[in-house]
Amino acid sequence: NFMLTQPHSVSESPGKTVTISCTRSSGNIASSSVQWYQQRPHSAPATLIYEYNQRPSGVPDRFSGSIDSSSNSASLTISGLQSEDEADYYCQSSDYYNLVFGGGTKLTVL
Amino acid sequence: EVQLVESGGGLVKPGGSLRLSCAASGFTFSNYGMNWVRQAPGEGLEWVSSISSNSIHTYYGDSVKGRVTISRDDARNSVYLQLNSLRAEDTAVYYCTKDIYQGQLIFVIDYWGRGTPVTVSS
Numbered sequence: 001n002f003m004l005t006q007p008h009s010v011s012e013s014p015g016k017t018v019t020i021s022c023t024r025s026s027g028n029i030a031s032s033s034v035q036w037y038q039q040r041p042h043s044a045p046a047t048l049i050y051e052y053n054q055r056p057s058g059v060p061d062r063f064s065g066s067i068d069s070s071s072n073s074a075s076l077t078i079s080g081l082q083s084e085d086e087a088d089y090y091c092q093s094s095d096y097y098n099l100v101f102g103g104g105t106k107l108t109v110l
Numbered sequence: 111e112v113q114l115v116e117s118g119g120g121l122v123k124p125g126g127s128l129r130l131s132c133a134a135s136g137f138t139f140s141n142y143g144m145n146w147v148r149q150a151p152g153e154g155l156e157w158v159s160s161i162s163s164n165s166i167h168t169y170y171g172d173s174v175k176g177r178v179t180i181s182r183d184d185a186r187n188s189v190y191l192q193l194n195s196l197r198a199e200d201t202a203v204y205y206c207t208k209d210i211y212q213g214q215l216i217f218v219i220d221y222w223g224r225g226t227p228v229t230v231s232s
Contacts, residue, residue: 001172033218035218035219037155037219037222039155044205044222044223044224044225045147045205045222047219047220047221047222050210050218050219050220051218056220088154090154090155094218097160097167097169097217098157098169098171099145099147099157099160099217100157101154101155101156101157102154103154104154104155
């Protein structure tokens, strides 16, 4: 099995852009789709991005996903930060019938 | 509207058992794979188990393998998680989740339930 490593925390001011990384420890990041989930305080997670860069209906286009094969990582970019974006963000992928989550990144909107 | 409603959580002693249920609505349940994901207090998300749409394939995380059984009843639009030989480290909120596409289970979640808490303590 592989691991997905995320920064423990990031912070940025309202209106700015922030990027959260998710690095795969072994195997190709592009070999299996990457998802991103948002978990606001005291709430269940919700799907933000699926299959690297697809947004479910209702998710604003301020949220975007990408992968970088050179660093074997995926990224979640949030532009035009709003106070409501303050939450925990988790990346997720899979390998050989195992679903793997990153450790999560706490986003603070200053 | 897709809804996933978990139930069955509670306080159980170490070594005990619990059966979690998830009632699904708003989609053709029998066509989709389903998953359970848990979150220990103050911790991140951990995959527990998955079941394919036809119940033929079931998968388990290493930390629960041999102690947990996932099943589904398509007539009742429900998925279940039987937890046995419970340990303190199984204390968590357990979320029922739906796989995104009909047919093959691909471990991509599009909907989450609100979760049911399980506490293992003497």
